[in-house]
Amino acid sequence: MTDLTSIKNRFGIIGNSEALNRALEVALRVAPTDLSVLVTGESGVGKEFFPQVIHAYSARKHNKYIAVNCGAIPEGTIDSELFGHEKGAFTGAVEARKGYFEEADGGTIFLDEVAELPHSTQVRLLRVLQTGEFIRVGSAKVQKTNRRGVSARISITGSIRCRSRCLLCGNGRRIFSCFSASSRPM
Secondary structure, three states, X not given: OOOHHHHHHHXXXXXXXXXXXXXXXXXXXXXXXXXXXXXXXXXXXXXXXXXXXXXXXXXXXXXXEEEEEHHHOOOOOHHHHHHOEOOOOOOOOOOOEOOHHHHOOOOEEEEEOHHHOOHHHHHHHHHHHHHOEEEOEOOOOEEEOOOEEEEEEEOOOHHHOOOOOEEEOOOOOEEEEEEXXXXXXX
């Protein structure tokens, strides 16, 4: 296994708690898989470092890594930003544009503050995570993307923590691995 000290140095991670080391070990274990990952933890614990570690130690490391702060994108444009849009799909769409999922094809997309997304966008996001399929805004054509999704959400209290280590989609295939970046156990 890779030395945790060298990983911390490479990514500027400061700390040596048991919880931090355990979270890094989990990140290294999921890195070689194609599972989508959900990282939870309190604000300020460094959740954004884990997707970078996962990407750097995965087979996707030579492809794009795109980080998206979902909480900073206005609700009216989030679908266009994530999934792209066709020319004329809305006022101001003067040309077709790729979304983040298309841009991240072959690589990793990190969705920070994923819980801030509107419900309708979360439904579309689940489809992309389950099947790799999405539809640009203003299109009827289904497109495929081959990307790893890593998402983070803030855990304010222990009752909001991820209760299981994985999420099963309809056909029983594991699509999520979940771990906490906080100092409290899951």
